[in-house]
Amino acid sequence: MSTYATAGATRPGRPRVIPRAASAAAPRDEILNVAAELFVNRGFAATSTRDIAEKVGIRQASLYYHFAGKPGILAELLELSVRPSLEKVERIEGECPGDIPEAALYLLALIDVETLATVPHNIGKLYRMPDVRNSEVFEEFEPELRELTAAYGRLGAAVVSGPVAATVGVDQLGGLLVQAVEVVIRIRSGGEEITRAHGQAIAATCLRICGAPEESIARSAVTADDLLLRFAEQRQA
Amino acid sequence: MSTYATAGATRPGRPRVIPRAASAAAPRDEILNVAAELFVNRGFAATSTRDIAEKVGIRQASLYYHFAGKPGILAELLELSVRPSLEKVERIEGECPGDIPEAALYLLALIDVETLATVPHNIGKLYRMPDVRNSEVFEEFEPELRELTAAYGRLGAAVVSGPVAATVGVDQLGGLLVQAVEVVIRIRSGGEEITRAHGQAIAATCLRICGAPEESIARSAVTADDLLLRFAEQRQA
DNA sequence: ATTATCTATAGATCTATAGATAATGC
């Protein structure tokens, strides 16, 4: 979204009837940003292309130069909200030593909480909305969502203790863990700021759901912190 | 909804173009039932009056004989989803001896879970949907929702232990407890059946949120079960 | 007479396309 987008400056094209601020982001990003806010706060179906255009400060028809209508915008927003989580889960599964699944799960939860906490306008809410789930573009993302849940399930299954394994199936487990992590979405929409403490509490909850004993949770918290540093370094490199 | 509504039989009025089943509920209830399902599963804004009418088996215009359009239907559904909880919280606050707030809170959670579990089509979801929250009729229900949260806050505050009181304000507490209880909505929409065990787990969670010690939770569970029986008896009388 | 439906339709959106226009950049 507000990545270092080709900023305001003067650019080709007919000027807007309401002049754009010199500080404005690239038009595409302006639209995505406004649409994200409206979709989340008013609902997808309840937001018209006119609403979006008005708030951006352009004419309704001008949207279609940048996007294939509301569905096109939604598709991009959904992508923005799943992709980062998916990339991280792949890295964690690939690079974490298999002998410490607790720490891997803890780390994943920690990172995912952070992603959901920083994604613009709490767009993690989108795939909970029924009008979004019924939209055509959603179908494309369902596999990605399933893959995310499946990854949580795999990591969780490696942690799970006897009594838990007896009660909760592997399929269910992924869902439970994702749910636990998505509490951040709720907390955010309550207006609360997400802190490191939130992340740790949620990550710990994930381990408890798998039936991990408390000592193991404490250990994983430390290990995950180490791993987190390594991850951050690799990012910069 | 499907209360023992004046059933099918023959009734005055021009016949429907698609004849109604002899077993059908009263027309008002047929409409409420269909609308509840569509609002919850497709979204409020995404459902048109035509969609509702079609599924009921009447013409779009005929809806207006029974309701003041979509907002009118929504108003009634919101009422149906808050009213029962509100009535119960009043009774519990009025009749529970003030010296056992733990049991009272436990009982409230237990009863509320049951209400949310049995309300038709999981309509507890409605007031989480942004298009519903922005509708005009929602404003009327916001006070009722606040009252419900406030009641949870009062009961919770009577339970709360020192360390929790230091961290979480009374205002927040109500919200936290309501959130905890509303997990049933999520569980239901995951397709899972709600059991007594769910209710007990959630009620216990509420006490833990208040910082109640485990012995007190176990005791409250027993006491609440007694109270529950008394409540059920009074209902029948 | 009353009730519950119907048919028909006006008026208000809302989406999406066609074609014009005003900038920049070469």
Next chain:
DNA sequence: ATTATCTATAGATCTATAGATAATGC
């Protein structure tokens, strides 16, 4: 020439009202 906007508008909904009609019930 390319880009990003504009204006204008057709066609598709969608809501809500007016007035007709086909039952039952007295």
